[in-house]
Amino acid sequence: MTGSATGYRVAPARLDTAAGEYGTRAEALSTAQSAVAGEKVPAAAFGKVNEAAAAAKTFEKTMTELGSKLSDHVARVKKLQSGLTESAAGYRRADAQVAAMYRALMPEDPLPKAGNPAGIGGAADTGAWGQAIAANRTKVSDALTAERSRLAQLTDKDEIARSQARIKLYEDILANNRQILKFDPSGNGRIAELVGHIEPGTRNVGLFVPGVNTQMSNFDAYAGLGRSLVAADPTGRTAMVVWADGVFPQNPVAQGPSASYAQAMAPDLKHFTDDLRGEIASHAGSDVTLTAIGHSYGGATVGLAETQGLDVDRVLHVESAGMGHGVWSPSDLPASQAGVQRFSMTAPLDPIEIAQGNAWGLEWTGIGHGADPDTFPGVTELETGRDASGNELWGLSSHSDVLKPGSESWTNMYRVVTGGPTTANGTFDPHGILENGVEFLNDGGVLR
Incomplete structure (x- = not known):
């Protein structure tokens, strides 16, 4: 809970963190209590003198009393832990109730969800994408049958896991009538999905492009x-397209530095965006904002698609490998991109920083992904901040953790897509030695 001139703001995630700390303390005290409770020593331990027996009894009494006091402290700490946990849950419930009340009072009613008749894939949609969704449903059904047969023949543990993940994805697509726009199960698989609805009243559409290791078996994480x-949009006026309709590098070290994968995907991404x-124009009108989000290698792919005139209003680089092979300044982009708003976010000490703006003198061989998006002219750098539990996002794990709902990075993503207020980089307030050290290293050794 933090105070301000206008009142108090409660962060349930911080309460969870505090509860965890009290739990750790309770365990430590409990261990100590167990060690001293009933501790006894033989009478001769204090020497073979008349007072030895009395000293032994005094020691035993002291240990017993200490154990009892520690037991009381353990109970109190556990009670505090339980109270903090219950408080966090209560605040979350209250937040949900208040949010529901505000939604009910919103002047712009949520869009109707009855069948999506006028949207892509709806009952009234006879267009190319509506037909593609119907055709891909049959393809997914066929792929499910084939994958089940393939799984029965597999012996490799990793291959079995990937096959099971594919089967789970296919079953979910069919069970929930998911809107699959592109589908090819061959090789590592290629797929694109529309999440939500593009229909009259839609205001924002996001186009997400993932990075290294993307394949059919892990597509559902991006979906x-x-x-x-x-x-997150209670009015239902935001839709997302998750695009993995390409051949992605599968090894960050051996294949990640090569621009060849992005060079092959960029034209397809550009043509897909044109479609x-x-x-969007046919089903929702011309006043819809389209935002391309490139994560990791996907950022370099989006960047190269920009060199071919990617038709979007905003571009967001998330832990991006670069602005695209050969893109070092705004002059490397065509005139069509002059009005594009650009944003970037990179968590402190994410190893992707090694690739950003570095071609190691090998760009002529097809290595490297152009300039660092965080420092590219005209780009607004955003804060990645903390995750939903209140922990700073940094290091290797942050590369994917920035995509998790509830994090400040995820909130910035949502606000870029919907045109809301974003949190600029440099606003992070480090707490404790570790966070201050991370920020110190990330800022190049400059004290904050």
């Missing part, structure tokens, strides 16, 4: 990000 961003613009 989940799309679902979380769509669900997306047409579908």
